[in-house]
Amino acid sequence: MFQTFGRYQYMIFCLCILCKIFIAFNQMAVIFYAPKVSYICDTTKAETCPCSKPIYDKSVFTNTITMEWNLICNDKWLANLTQTLFQVGVLFGSVFFGMAADRYGRRNPCLLAVVVQLVMSTASAYATNYVVFCIMRVLIGAAVGGTMVTTFVLLMEFIGNKNRDLISALYHVPFNLGHIMLPLFSYFFRDYKQLLLVTSLPSVILLCYFWLLPESARWLIAVKRTDEAIAILEKEAKISRRQVNVRKEVQAYAKTLSQPNAQKGSLADLFRTPNLRRNIICMSFNWMTCSYCFYGVSQYVGHLSGNVFINVAASGCVALLGSFTSIPLMRICARKTVVVAFHFLCAICLFALIFVPEGNLSIVLACTGVVSSFIVFVVVYLYCSELFPTVVRNAAVGFSSMMARFGSMLAPFVINGADIALWLPPLGFAILPLVACCVTFLLPETKDCELMTTLQEGENFGKKVGNTPKK
Numbered sequence: 001m002f003q004t005f006g007r008y009q010y011m012i013f014c015l016c017i018l019c020k021i022f023i024a025f026n027q028m029a030v031i032f033y034a035p036k037v038s039y040i041c042d043t044t045k046a047e048t049c050p051c052s053k054p055i056y057d058k059s060v061f062t063n064t065i066t067m068e069w070n071l072i073c074n075d076k077w078l079a080n081l082t083q084t085l086f087q088v089g090v091l092f093g094s095v096f097f098g099m100a101a102d103r104y105g106r107r108n109p110c111l112l113a114v115v116v117q118l119v120m121s122t123a124s125a126y127a128t129n130y131v132v133f134c135i136m137r138v139l140i141g142a143a144v145g146g147t148m149v150t151t152f153v154l155l156m157e158f159i160g161n162k163n164r165d166l167i168s169a170l171y172h173v174p175f176n177l178g179h180i181m182l183p184l185f186s187y188f189f190r191d192y193k194q195l196l197l198v199t200s201l202p203s204v205i206l207l208c209y210f211w212l213l214p215e216s217a218r219w220l221i222a223v224k225r226t227d228e229a230i231a232i233l234e235k236e237a238k239i240s241r242r243q244v245n246v247r248k249e250v251q252a253y254a255k256t257l258s259q260p261n262a263q264k265g266s267l268a269d270l271f272r273t274p275n276l277r278r279n280i281i282c283m284s285f286n287w288m289t290c291s292y293c294f295y296g297v298s299q300y301v302g303h304l305s306g307n308v309f310i311n312v313a314a315s316g317c318v319a320l321l322g323s324f325t326s327i328p329l330m331r332i333c334a335r336k337t338v339v340v341a342f343h344f345l346c347a348i349c350l351f352a353l354i355f356v357p358e359g360n361l362s363i364v365l366a367c368t369g370v371v372s373s374f375i376v377f378v379v380v381y382l383y384c385s386e387l388f389p390t391v392v393r394n395a396a397v398g399f400s401s402m403m404a405r406f407g408s409m410l411a412p413f414v415i416n417g418a419d420i421a422l423w424l425p426p427l428g429f430a431i432l433p434l435v436a437c438c439v440t441f442l443l444p445e446t447k448d449c450e451l452m453t454t455l456q457e458g459e460n461f462g463k464k465v466g467n468t469p470k471k
Helices: 007-028 065-069 077-104 107-126 130-158 161-170 175-187 193-213 217-222 226-239 248-256 272-303 307-332 336-355 359-386 390-419 424-440 457-459
Strands: 040-043 054-056
Touching: 007 107, 007 130, 007 175, 007 193, 007 272, 040 226, 065 077, 065 130, 065 272, 065 457, 077 107, 077 130, 077 390, 107 130, 130 359, 130 390, 161 307, 161 359, 175 307, 217 226, 217 307, 217 390, 226 248, 226 272, 226 457, 248 336, 272 307, 272 336, 272 359, 272 424, 272 457, 307 336, 307 359, 336 359, 336 424, 359 390, 359 424, 390 457
Parallel strands: none
Antiparallel strands: 040 054
């Protein structure tokens, strides 16, 4: 019933990946709306503090939030605070929309998130002061968190076991393309207001979700709305020209979910039993580490010597390479093997940055750290969706995404450690992936296993029962 990849699944895939480019614009925009800037004080003719009348170097950027609201000297940390607040929004959005999607369906929370993302990202270009800008960044982050968890889980629930690894990797490619396109837009639009408008307005295309995005058939079956699921799957069979008795298959599948433990799940259910509790703690730590390293080191690359546009585009290109590299890795290797290996590679590259002076080699090492952490990010997205049953899958992805935000909230301030010592940022970024290598060994393997539906299946998974691969 969910084993093929036909025309209907292809349509859903195209719909879900549309938002990833705009997510990338919102996630990575801080690199260009709050870059490192130089200035001299009108009174001292040097870069000194305090400075009431700074004269900014506008040879690279004509206007940034630092220039707009004079975020220098004692207020310098406020520029990075905007990214932290954005990640706070993603944190709450991931949890809120994740829980809403498990209780009310995947479609409606996703539509709400899309509208908020479009409206707030466009309005942020017109923010009249720093406080308003920060509030809008929080709301954009909440919407981004919602679109991330709902579209990915919806996609995974429509894709058969055979194609999950391929589709989950390709799902991240538009994010990489957005990462690469952002420095291109920034090169032509050096004023942050123009940049925010140019990268926000095209997301109006996401409004097509209102007419084209279906509800998850798996979720409908899990909550005993089988007639609606049958209608969606019959439409899928007709579009994909599949000869199958949908009603018979759905009724047989629904009958297997009629046990007393097939109830609706909640975030609390992830922590009630020991096996699920261990899995969600270990998985969320992996997400936190990936986000901490990927977003932190990507922003750190923009602070290294050289052309900021080329440096950021290079890190985006290697992340794109990581997306494609993850496909054969997930096909050939176990999920756990890939996660451990690339966490370790990321840690080694970042430790090496401590001893390497700024230059081409430091950029290569930083970019290798970026691609390593992104490969792990791709894999843990799939790993998490496979590790938890349908009734709490969105809650699990949402909670893991929430924990990832703690990592990305901390990352900008680790970068500021360079003001104390140049070796502090790479050391700070290298520690967590090393710890994550050890934590990952506690997780069960999910490669080639059928998606689970009930809480009991989730609790049994990784024990002697309930984890037999089903190809």
